[in-house]
Amino acid sequence: MSEEERLLIRKAKDGDEGSFETLILSCKGKAYNIALRYVKNENDAMDVLQESFIKIFRHLGKFNEESKFETWVYRIVVNSCYDFLRKYKNKYDEIPIAPNDNQDEKTLEIPDHTPPPEEVILNSEQSTYILECLEKIPIDHKKVIILRDIQGLSYEEISVILECSTGTVKSRISRARKNLKEVYLNNDA
Structure with missing residues (x-):
């Protein structure tokens, strides 16, 4: 500080x-x-x-x-x-953590620096699918994924927020990612 x-x-x-x-x-x-x-x-x-x-x-x-x-x-x-x-x-x-489907999307034109449209669509679809999969895992797993992988907080910050040790946070994140991967690969979303 x-x-x-x-x-x-x-x-x-x-x-x-x-x-x-x-x-x-x-x-x-x-x-x-x-x-x-x-x-x-x-x-x-x-x-x-x-x-x-x-x-x-x-x-x-x-x-x-x-x-x-x-x-x-x-x-x-x-x-x-x-x-x-x-x-x-x-x-x-x-x-839920996926954005509303009826939110207005704004398109910006950025010359030559954006990926091709098909790649953008593929990435968007994949992101949406991952968010749908995240909805299907237990709340404790979802919590650590949101804090670490979406919000980008450190292990130490998450341990303070969740009031547990850093080791526990790392373990929960590992289990959460494994659970998310299983849901993702099982094509259940």
Whole structure:
């Protein structure tokens, strides 16, 4: 953690709203993406994010500064997602992570640097298929795949978020990837 971040945290703990806002803005985008991956709906993701930020503000004094601030934020966001999903269990029977089919797609023309259209379609279809396969694996496996392979968090950050050892995280990721591979190869999606 940088000295600048420590200073912002101390000021925020003392009630400086500007410092708190600066801290939140530094990780808001990734936190929103995590929430969106869990609850799928943009409005619900914003609700989860707002609830998370309220929790962060209320419990900022409990942040022990041993881990990165953003890792602590992501753990609260993940926990808020689970609270939200439990609360609205009938609305969310499983945690989908594929984008809505009816979202508008915008096409950009980039001269000579883009792969050929057939490759783009193949990659898009493969990505969609992988996301469909991810929907079929257990939630614990899906959780670590989202955090590691989609969000790109480190093993250490994931261990803090999931409150388990780094070794456990590595083991879960290995099992999750093996499970995802089996679903992918069995053509069940």
